[in-house]
Amino acid sequence: MSEITVPGVAPKGPIGKAVFWARANLFNSWLNTIITLVIIYGVVRLVPPVIQWAFLDSVWSAPDNSVCRAALGACWAFIGVWYRFILFGRFPYDEQWRPLLVCFIFIALLLMSCDRRFWNSWLMLIWVAGTAVIATLMWGGVLGMTFVETDLWNGLPLTLILAVFGLGFAFPLAILLALGRRSHMPAIRALSVGYIEFIRGVPLITVLFMASVMLPLFLPTGTTINKLLRAEVAFILFSAAYLAEVVRGGLQAVPKGQFEAADALGLSYRQKMQKIVLPQALTIAIPPLVNTFIGAFKDTSLVIVIGLFDLLNTANAALNDPAWRGYYVEAYVMISIIYFVFCFFMSRYSQHLEMSFNKGKRR
């Protein structure tokens, strides 16, 4: 809604101004008036009960669930008892500082990668080092840390490992697939198109099942590939196909003249793509790229079907405790908040990135 000035009435005082603003923006047509009234009605009906449930009638701490049973509101005490299990799952209780540290390392690495000043070859080294530290902390077996099976890597660290490494490897693969799809070489083009169309035609759950159930059947007996690794690879292969199409959209939006100018200067194919075409294509593709990233981040929760305990699955497991059964809403509110923080950050960051790329570059 845009500001509309009503001639002849000058608003006086803060209340006058508010009334004036409301009339100009909320009640300036009969349709807007109806929409405003419907929204006000919805807010009045919904917000107070939610506040009542979440804050006024809720139980914040209790030794067991008898207090919660008696109360009408939310049982946050359930979260108080179970939050460590939801976050870290079956990781040995006394060692849970390790996955906690891993989460902080992930967040630090991601925040650092968001700053364009760090976008150089050092960042790659820092990620390699960070990955080594993360692996050491999770596995242990050295420096007095006990060894922990990947089956016990649960909760938030698992979600982050799947999402960050999954998308981190899927993105470069997607760029290659997108370039392959536009290649002049028929074999490479056919391969890329075939791959992308095949993967896009199959649900992620199926790909995960294939990786988890079918793949071992084809391997010689005795060879096993770690379940987490299989899920990770399936996730990478799946996300790459979707990201490839987004990148291709960006590539198609780069004007033909840019390709020709790069060619005319004698740049090689690689230089042309790396220096001229991809920087422009990826900038154009930021909104749909981030869209796909957010979708993929949430899709990591599908690893539940092959029995990996990601953040959502640990919450489900906590709900199975007979002593605290039934607090679904509380558990899912907690999970939702965690997912929301990550997704909202990605969305805000993409807006920031778009603005900083476009600053002063176009008329």
Next chain:
Amino acid sequence: MAQSNAAPAADTGAPMIELRNVHKWYGEFHVLKDINFQVGKGERVVVCGPSGSGKSTMIRCINRLEEHQKGQILVNGTELTADVRNVEAIRREVGMVFQQFNLFPHLTVLENLTLAPIWVRKTPRKEAEEQAMEYLRRVRIPDQALKYPGQLSGGQQQRVAIARSLCMKPQVMLFDEPTSALDPEMIKEVLDVMIELAQEGMTMICVTHEMGFARTVADNMVFMDRGEIVEVGPPTEFFANPKSERTRTFLGQILAH
């Protein structure tokens, strides 16, 4: 070949560019029909003709932005083939200026100029930047070096595009209607730069309708129509008494106003 009145004498020893019986088709459509044409070192050629006559296609074949299907194109004695290395080697020596400028919008003016010297010629960055500033001075916009192309006027952008090509120290410059996308008041600033370049002895092939410019710099005029070269001749001859009826009609149309 004949010489123009204004520019220094062209050395017409070995041809810099030679097209022999070049044909090109877009599907069924015969765009270039048996093109035979030579440009000597230091020679300046202006190509004109009605739109759709194949003039842009012809010069775009010279650096293989378009492929020809029959005949030979030789640049500095090297034949253009499908071999990527051969094509890249020829493109290094042939600069091109486009109608739509085609500057890289995500890079500053200076980065636009230094990109190819640094990555293709392997010039050290500092040297490439000094050279870029030198060319920016020659096209009279050194103060815009750190701006982005989108912040410049059309005339300024086209001068940057010329400087960008010159930074590769090409032996030939191709101009594909360099002033057609410009507002009238900006045409002169671009033509002035091109005239200067011609006077320094650069080999140039220029597709343009700017007949004043053609009279000033051209050693030879080429008139194309419907995919054929209809007439070639020095500008004095060409404008005073064109041999072909089609040339006369065309000149009548564009010189009428």
